[in-house]
Amino acid sequence: LAKTTQPISMDSYEGQEVNITCSHNNIATNDYITWYQQFPSQGPRFIIQGYKTKVTNEVASLFIPADRKSSTLSLPRVSLSDTAVYYCLGGYQKVTFGTGTKLQVIP
Amino acid sequence: DTAVSQTPKYLVTQMGNDKSIKCEQNLGHDTMYWYKQDSKKFLKIMFSYNNKELIINETVPNRFSPKSPDKAHLNLHINSLELGDSAVYFCASSQVLGDAEAFFGQGTRLTVV
Numbered sequence: 001l002a003k004t005t006q007p008i009s010m011d012s013y014e015g016q017e018v019n020i021t022c023s024h025n026n027i028a029t030n031d032y033i034t035w036y037q038q039f040p041s042q043g044p045r046f047i048i049q050g051y052k053t054k055v056t057n058e059v060a061s062l063f064i065p066a067d068r069k070s071s072t073l074s075l076p077r078v079s080l081s082d083t084a085v086y087y088c089l090g091g092y093q094k095v096t097f098g099t100g101t102k103l104q105v106i107p
Numbered sequence: 108d109t110a111v112s113q114t115p116k117y118l119v120t121q122m123g124n125d126k127s128i129k130c131e132q133n134l135g136h137d138t139m140y141w142y143k144q145d146s147k148k149f150l151k152i153m154f155s156y157n158n159k160e161l162i163i164n165e166t167v168p169n170r171f172s173p174k175s176p177d178k179a180h181l182n183l184h185i186n187s188l189e190l191g192d193s194a195v196y197f198c199a200s201s202q203v204l205g206d207a208e209a210f211f212g213q214g215t216r217l218t219v220v
Contacts, residue, residue: 032207034207034208038150041214042211043111043197043212043213043214044209045211046208046209049207049208085148087150097142097149098150099147099148100148100150
């Protein structure tokens with residue numbers, strides 16, 4: 001299973017683009033990278049998934065370089081409601097979410 | 108209509124007691140999970156079931172016993188509760204095993220005193 005490493009916390013002002021990078025050096029050939037968001041007192045919520053290059057949906061973009069040893073979740077123009085913990089997962093079994101990155105959006 | 112619902116939302120109980128947490132999903136998914144989130148917010152899988160069959164059983168004390176009466180339900184029974192069992196327990200489901208997108212319940216905050 002791919003072990004992931006993310007920054008513990010990040011701060012950003014409202015309206016800015018936020019990039020959260022996750023490293024997954026031992027990701028397997030057939031592993032996808034998945035990102036989840038968790039608000040306080042709620043269960044995690046799926047944001048986006050990718051295998052390589054770039055994936056975009058209505059919420060975020062996910063950039064994965066050719067070597068796939070890292071990925072970057074990009075949140076465009078964050079608002080206060082984007083304050084949450086963001087988890088990066090490698091592999092498909094969703095075995096462990098790690099500690100995630102706590103994003104604090106500042107007015 | 109809540110997709111994944113678990114009850115109760117809060118549970119306070121004494122050490123040594125036995126308790127159950129119920130989970131139901133109305134999404135028609137094949138796979139259901141139980142996760143434990145401790146005080147440091149580390150979220151780890153405990154069990155996963157696919158079509159009522161146990162697929163993943165992580166290193167969890169055998170005081171924890173999941174039961175899946177049908178595809179839509181996965182209950183968690185805990186015997187002889189200990190202080191270290193205090194945590195938030197999340198139930199989740201996904202359409203099939205290996206599906207990236209899982210839907211989580213609101214969580215059950217268990218406090219053992």
